[in-house]
Every structure is written in C-alpha cells, then in structure tokens.
Amino acid sequence: MRVTLSDDLARLFMVTPPQNSARLHDIKAAAAMRFQTLYGDLGVDPQHDWCVEADWQASRPFLACAVPRRLIEALCRAAREHGVQVQAIEPNFVAAWNAARGRIVKGAWFGAVHEDQLTLGAIGPSAAHLGAVRSLAIPAGGQEPQWIEAQVARTALQLDVPVPQQLCISGNRHQLWVDRRKNSTAGTTREGFTITNLEQWPVAAGAGPVYAAVLLAGKAERT
Amino acid sequence: MKRLAIDFAPRTLRCAVFRTHPLAWLIGCASIAVGLSAGFSVLDLSKQVDLDLAQLSHLQGKARDGAAAKPMAMAAKVSEGQANAVNNAIAQLNVPWRDVLDAVEGATPANIGLLALEPDARRNVVRGMAEARTSGDMIAYIEALRKQGYFDVVILTRHEVNELDPNKPLRFQFEARWRGEGR
Numbered sequence: 001m002r003v004t005l006s007d008d009l010a011r012l013f014m015v016t017p018p019q020n021s022a023r024l025h026d027i028k029a030a031a032a033m034r035f036q037t038l039y040g041d042l043g044v045d046p047q048h049d050w051c052v053e054a055d056w057q058a059s060r061p062f063l064a065c066a067v068p069r070r071l072i073e074a075l076c077r078a079a080r081e082h083g084v085q086v087q088a089i090e091p092n093f094v095a096a097w098n099a100a101r102g103r104i105v106k107g108a109w110f111g112a113v114h115e116d117q118l119t120l121g122a123i124g125p126s127a128a129h130l131g132a133v134r135s136l137a138i139p140a141g142g143q144e145p146q147w148i149e150a151q152v153a154r155t156a157l158q159l160d161v162p163v164p165q166q167l168c169i170s171g172n173r174h175q176l177w178v179d180r181r182k183n184s185t186a187g188t189t190r191e192g193f194t195i196t197n198l199e200q201w202p203v204a205a206g207a208g209p210v211y212a213a214v215l216l217a218g219k220a221e222r223t
Numbered sequence: 224m225k226r227l228a229i230d231f232a233p234r235t236l237r238c239a240v241f242r243t244h245p246l247a248w249l250i251g252c253a254s255i256a257v258g259l260s261a262g263f264s265v266l267d268l269s270k271q272v273d274l275d276l277a278q279l280s281h282l283q284g285k286a287r288d289g290a291a292a293k294p295m296a297m298a299a300k301v302s303e304g305q306a307n308a309v310n311n312a313i314a315q316l317n318v319p320w321r322d323v324l325d326a327v328e329g330a331t332p333a334n335i336g337l338l339a340l341e342p343d344a345r346r347n348v349v350r351g352m353a354e355a356r357t358s359g360d361m362i363a364y365i366e367a368l369r370k371q372g373y374f375d376v377v378i379l380t381r382h383e384v385n386e387l388d389p390n391k392p393l394r395f396q397f398e399a400r401w402r403g404e405g406r
Contacts (some may be wrong), residue, residue: 003232005231020395053230054229055227055229056228063229063230065231067231076233083394085235085237085241086232086233086238087238087241088242089231089232090229090230090231091229094227094229097224098226098227098332099226101224101225101226102224104224110224123224128225129224130227165360199358
C-alpha cells in the first residue's frame with residue numbers, strides 16, 4: 001500500500017545545507033534546526049512530535065518535509081492491523097512531483113493541487129531541481145486564472161526569482177484555471193503565461209493513494 | 224527533473240525489496256553470479272595448485288633420493304705444473320717415433336755412425352748425434368736427411384773431431400724438424 005498524505009498534514013520547507021557539512025548527520029541537524037526556526041513556536045517539540053524526511057543533498061538547497069509522528073505511527077498501526085504492507089508514505093506534493101517530473105517543461109513551475117490546497121514548487125530557469133516551495137489555500141474565487149497568475153507573480157517576488165512563463169499543474173482538480181470553453185488541458189491567462197494540466201491526480205480510482213486525513217478520521221477509505 | 228526521495232514508510236526489509244529497482248536486482252543477481260563463478264574458479268585453481276605442489280614435492284623427493292644414490296663425481300683438481308707435465312707426457316707419447324726413425328735410418332749410409340736420437344715433441348724436432356770419417360761424409364749425410372721428404376728443416380748444430388778415438392772421426396750434432404700436423 002502506498003499512502004499519500006494531503007499537503008495540509010505535512011510541513012514542506014527548503015533547507016540550505018551548511019557549507020562545512022561532512023556527514024548526513026550535519027545535514028539532518030541543519031534540517032531539524034530549520035524546522036525548529038519555522039515551526040518551533042507552535043508549542044510542539046520538533047524532535048519528538050514530528051518526523052522529518054528530506055531529499056538530502058549536501059551541495060544545494062533541498063526539500064524537507066515534516067509530518068506528525070503520531071500520524072505515521074497511526075498509519076503503520078492501522079496497516080499492521082489490516083495485514084497490509086506499507087510501501088511508501090509520501091506527501092501529496094512529493095508523490096505528484098515524482099509522478100509528473102518527466103513532463104515538467106523546462107523553465108516552468110510545478111503546482112500540486114488537492115482539494116483547496118495548492119503547493120507551488122518554484123524551479124530555477126536552468127535548474128532541474130526544486131528551488132523553493134509555497135503552500136497556498138485556494139479561496140472561493142480562486143478558480144479564476146487571474147488568481148493563480150497573481151499568486152505565481154507574488155511568490156516569484158517573495159523568492160526574488162523571475163516570473164515563470166509556464167505552470168504545470170497536477171492534482172485532482174485538473175480543470176482549474178483552464179479555459180473550460182475550449183475543453184483543453186492548457187490555458188493562457190495573459191500573454192506568455194501558460195497553465196498546463198499534466199494529469200488528474202490520483203490517476204484512477206482503486207489504484208490511487210489512501211488519504212491520511214480520511215484514515216485518521218476513522219473512515220479508512222481508498223480513493 | 225530529479226526525483227524527490229522523501230518517504231516516511233518504516234525501513235523494513237520487505238519495503239526495501241519493494242523499493243529496489245528491477246535494474247538494481249538484475250545488476251545484483253549478475254554480480255552474485257559473477258562472484259559465485261569467480262569463487263568456484265578460485266576453488267578449482269586452489270585444488271589444482273595443491274595437486275601441483277604435491278606433485279612438485281614428490282618429484283623433489285625423488286630427485287633428492289636420486290642425487291643421494293649417485294654422488295656427484297668430484298671434479299679433479301689439477302695444478303698447473305701437473306697439467307703441464309701430463310701434457311708433455313702426452314705429447315711425447317704422440318711423437319711419430321716410427322716415422323722419424325724410418326726417415327733417419329733411410330738417410331743414414333754405412334759410413335755414418337748414428338750415436339743418439341733425442342726427440343723434442345713440443346718443437347717437432349729430433350736431435351741427433353753421429354760420427355763420420357770426413358766432413359764430406361757429414362755434409363752428404365745432412366743433405367741426404369734434407370732430401371728425405373719427412374723433414375723440412377735439417378740444421379747442423381755442432382761438429383768436432385773426436386780426439387779420443389784413434390781413427391779421429393768427425394762427431395757432429397744435428398736437428399731435424401719433421402712436418403707436424405699442428406704447425
């Protein structure tokens with residue numbers, strides 16, 4: 001069983017490895033410190049209450065993710081009770097990225113949508129890896145293309161990077177921000193800015209992930 | 224784009240089996256096969272080396288026994304003086320004495336009394352001592368020796384009148400060199 005966690009259950013953040021890091025332990029310490037800096041004032045103990053995993057890199061900033069330890073333990077316990085082997089537990093953004101990474105156009109940004117949650121991944125113009133990540137809640141009027149354009153432009157300003165010309169979207173609301181009248185999987189909100197829907201995520205019923213939010217609520221359900 | 228390796232699933236053996244890429248399995252299996260093959264080869268070679276060593280040890284033992292049974296002949300140590308003496312003796316034995324004697328006797332007439340003949344093997348020379356009535360007989364005799372084809376050089380080395388003899392014969396010495404093989 002592969003488990004995909006909704007992005008609102010996880011904390012996604014970027015970590016810059018220290019220049020003098022010599023071992024994995026150093027990078028892990030840097031990630032823990034970064035998590036403490038970002039979320040340490042929430043009254044939780046990052047070391048004991050959260051599990052931190054990352055795409056560990058020593059030479060460039062990398063994506064890290066923290067998930068409540070209680071959630072992971074509950075998932076594993078439930079899987080054990082039902083005789084199921086857990087193969088993977090991934091945040092939605094990571095699962096979507098890994099599934100769609102071959103189709104992300106060079107120079108484009110990547111967005112993973114799940115329900116009303118959008119996680120934006122900024123990619124450098126010439127880089128082949130993630131540069132920054134932002135989690136956004138889609139408001140009531142967020143279906144309009146102007147909203148996503150404004151969010152991308154704002155995020156680019158915050159990160160001090162060029163505004164991308166294209167955004168590749170993956171998620172279970174694949175018709176978001178696309179011109180419905182043309183029944184197309186791609187839409188243009190303004191001159192030069194294109195939104196491409198890569199796929200509907202999860203792809204098919206029965207083969208898709210189990211969402212931890214449902215499982216935690218006591219209603220184990222495969223979607 | 225590069226894959227994001229973020230996974231919260233517990234690290235179990237079964238999980239690792241599921242996660243391992245088929246190519247990695249293939250490479251692993253191939254490596255194990257190569258390793259096993261190499262191991263068996265090493266085993267075979269080791270056995271062969273043991274056999275060879277045993278055979279070598281056996282052969283060495285045999286060679287040692289053979290050497291003990293047949294002691295090596297000690298090389299004779301001969302000094303230079305002894306070697307020269309032996310060589311001289313051999314040379315004396317190799318003198319063509321019969322040919323020399325035949326040649327000298329063939330050239331000796333009745334009026335010449337041949338008193339002594341002494342060969343020198345190293346120089347291929349025979350020294351002779353004889354007596355003649357007159358110097359003419361002596362010269363004729365020397366000439367006769369020269370005409371013998373056996374000698375290439377005949378030299379009259381000394382001559383004197385034997386005053387002790389009442390006939391006053393002319394005693395003379397000569398050297399005749401025969402044609403040796405090694406000259």
